[in-house]
Amino acid sequence: MIVKEIVEKLNLTVHSGEAGLSREITGGYTSDLLSDVMGNCDAGKIWITLQTHKNVMAIASLKDIAAVILIKDLKPETDMAAQSETEEIPVLGTSLPAFELTGQLYELLK
């Protein structure tokens, strides 16, 4: 499944990084500790978080993460959105909290 399909099926907002919507997704990872994501998230996953700092994009790029989904209507900080454009890694958004979004994504990807 590609990022664009997830956006449509889960009715997500695309905040930035539209150029990366055709990235392939291999799974998901939910965590707000960036040190944890750096250590444990595999390439190609979609990352669910509430962190909106620019370092999110640095780690997404380092780990070759397919896309980031911000929960609870959070928006990326300006420099995070800019980096998402540069890296072509989409930052998506939802009004749902992490639990519900993770459940829905799991259903789609299992």
Added chain:
Amino acid sequence: MALFRADLHIHTVLSPCGDLSMSPSAIVDAALERNIQIIAITDHNSTLQAPLIKQIGEQRGLAVWMGAEVTTREEAHCVVLMPDETNLSQLQQYLEYHLIKVENNVDKFGYQLVVDHDENIVQEYPWLLITAINQSIDEIAKFVHDRGGVFIPAHVTRPMFSLVSQLGFIPPDLPADALELSKHTTYDEFVKGHGRHNKLPIVRSSDAHYIADIGSVFTNLELETTLFEEFKLALKAIDGRRIINQS
């Protein structure tokens, strides 16, 4: 110029995790006993105990700088120090406005007390102080800098509530005046690891929650006097003022 020992991260009875023995005069006593000449009072997300300790300290020849250990939205702990009581009280208003309001549960988290000179309880602070404030690390740094304060991310390599744990690594363009190392690491260890590319000044502080912790690690400052403005010069290594890092 003279050399001063500074412990720039100390909690009091106001922090729920601060020991009840951390009263204003006990903190001043312990610092003086351990030959520390400058301390900073930095309770979690509150400044309310700092002015009294400054007053007591200064009567007894101990310099006391005032601030708080702020929990950012990212849940990174950052020491912020303000230049005077006017700006400290603005910081207090900012913290109270942005603090995520959860009632303190004394049995679970501990007392949050503001005490007076004679250790009478003046106030029991109602909102849990170890939650975060709803402001980003960059927003807090800006608030502090706009008011002449100093912004120092705390215990930056610790596995909890640090820049490294919350943000994965130290953001290279972080608007900080210095980085704080805890007693669990050393300057040498830091510059070999997470601090490989670091260009910011380094301080080491005790993060004391118990009397025994005060001065357990400290920073050597070469300053003309113990005024806070001298520290701001040392952070930029201006006019001979400097931080002396020990390995």
